[in-house]
Amino acid sequence: MFCDVYSVGMNTLNDTILVTGGAGFIGSNFVLTWMKAEGAAVVNLDLLTYAGNAANLESIASDSRYTFARGDICDAGLIGALLGRHRPRAIVHFAAESHVDRSIVSPEAFVRTNVMGTFTLLEQARSYWAELDEAGRAAFRFLHVSTDEVYGTLALGDPAFSETTPYAPNSPYAASKAGSDHLARAYFHTFGLPVLTTNCSNNYGPFQFPEKLIPLMILNALEGKPLPVYGDGMNVRDWLFVEDHCAAIRKVLEAGSPGETYNVGGNSERANIDVVTTICDLVDQLRPRAGAEPRRKLITYVKDRPGHDRRYAIDASKITRELGWKPAEQFENGLRKTVRWYLDNAEWVNSVRSGVYRDWIAKNYAERVSA
Ligand code: NAD
Ligand code: TYD
Numbered sequence: 001m002f003c004d005v006y007s008v009g010m011n012t013l014n015d016t017i018l019v020t021g022g023a024g025f026i027g028s029n030f031v032l033t034w035m036k037a038e039g040a041a042v043v044n045l046d047l048l049t050y051a052g053n054a055a056n057l058e059s060i061a062s063d064s065r066y067t068f069a070r071g072d073i074c075d076a077g078l079i080g081a082l083l084g085r086h087r088p089r090a091i092v093h094f095a096a097e098s099h100v101d102r103s104i105v106s107p108e109a110f111v112r113t114n115v116m117g118t119f120t121l122l123e124q125a126r127s128y129w130a131e132l133d134e135a136g137r138a139a140f141r142f143l144h145v146s147t148d149e150v151y152g153t154l155a156l157g158d159p160a161f162s163e164t165t166p167y168a169p170n171s172p173y174a175a176s177k178a179g180s181d182h183l184a185r186a187y188f189h190t191f192g193l194p195v196l197t198t199n200c201s202n203n204y205g206p207f208q209f210p211e212k213l214i215p216l217m218i219l220n221a222l223e224g225k226p227l228p229v230y231g232d233g234m235n236v237r238d239w240l241f242v243e244d245h246c247a248a249i250r251k252v253l254e255a256g257s258p259g260e261t262y263n264v265g266g267n268s269e270r271a272n273i274d275v276v277t278t279i280c281d282l283v284d285q286l287r288p289r290a291g292a293e294p295r296r297k298l299i300t301y302v303k304d305r306p307g308h309d310r311r312y313a314i315d316a317s318k319i320t321r322e323l324g325w326k327p328a329e330q331f332e333n334g335l336r337k338t339v340r341w342y343l344d345n346a347e348w349v350n351s352v353r354s355g356v357y358r359d360w361i362a363k364n365y366a367e368r369v370s371a
Pocket of ligand 2: 100101202211212213214228229231235236272305
């Protein structure tokens with residue numbers, strides 16, 4: 001735990017943290033679990049793009065420790081003002097464009113938010129940090145949340161990504177995140193800003209926008225729609241339950257060494273087709289349809305994603321060894337909880353599936369005729 005004020009004098013820090021992208025999937029899980037675990041105040045800066053949903057945080061909206069600021073991480077003036085007003089002891093940076101398929105269709109927003117937005121945030125953090133007194137400078141942290149996709153792709157049998165694996169991003173999304181990671185690294189090395197970076201594998205759990213594999217398949221299965229599996233369905237991802245990711249971020253913030261990067265993963269590699277069939281079986285169990293065919297029959301192989309990375313796998317031994325973090329949730333159990341959450345939260349699902357969502361689904365899948 002942290003004390004209320006880090007130093008005395010003009011340039012003090014509050015116990016507050018500034019979260020960016022806290023209305024998105026991982027950010028909202030992080031804010032909710034943070035308020036339970038830590039109790040310290042949170043300022044959430046989020047632009048509320050199609051992927052952000054203030055309703056995710058409805059349960060804490062009237063909590064006096066929570067402040068929501070709608071705005072853009074590319075807006076230097078706004079960030080400077082928020083830092084000056086709230087004097088946070090840390091920034092936890094989630095805000096990003098995060099969907100690979102969208103980065104293939106429209107890469108510009110990814111460069112803008114992920115590269116320029118991170119740059120703007122780092123610059124503002126640097127000015128704020130430079131004005132702090134010595135104790136404040138020592139206590140401050142900038143935690144940059146990144147992805148394993150910066151490392152590129154693995155063949156079956158290759159060793160998992162470690163923190164020293166060379167960067168080889170393959171999609172515009174991964175390239176823009178790699179750019180942001182390099183900037184974060186440079187701000188530590190050049191200016192001494194206490195930056196920490198986490199590179200995490202695929203997350204799943206409540207509040208994930210239903211353009212990503214797991215929620216898309218749950219909702220399509222529920223509604224008896226085709227389940228569009230890209231290519232041969234044998235691409236492998238390492239899945240981590242979102243609350244485990246949030247716990248890892250809290251650990252890194254509390255005990256990570258500035259300048260270090262930490263890989264975070266679930267040790268749960270699964271081929272996409274296995275994930276999809278498991279979802280079908282869970283939906284069959286939880287929402288049986290008398291006389292209907294098993295949902296597996298809805299699986300439809302469609303045209304592959306261009307440049308589709310074959311396999312991701314994370315070696316999380318550093319964070320386990322140095323900080324004592326390891327995932328708590330088993331994949332099959334976490335997936336069952338996730339399916340149940342989507343089935344129980346029809347109102348949330350309907351609210352995020354706006355016209356914008358429907359336009360995306362029409363665009364992304366219209367061109368992927370069955371293979
Ligand atoms: P998400 O797309 O669900 O949410 C992104 C949030 O950022 C949204 O609330 C959106 O409104 C906000 N945002 C977007 N552009 C913004 C801008 N210019 N200014 C302010 N806010 C803006 O993303 P997510 O899946 O929650 O991912 C969060 C972070 O974690 C990202 O940095 C992503 O790269 C990283 N990550 C995600 C995964 C995963 O599996 N989802 C895995 C590893 C790392
Ligand atoms: P996704 O959830 O988009 O995450 P990422 O591309 O960042 O790993 O996709 C996970 C895997 O599922 C990926 O290999 C692509 C595949 N996929 C499908 O087969 N069909 C789909 O409709 C989607 C969205 C993804």
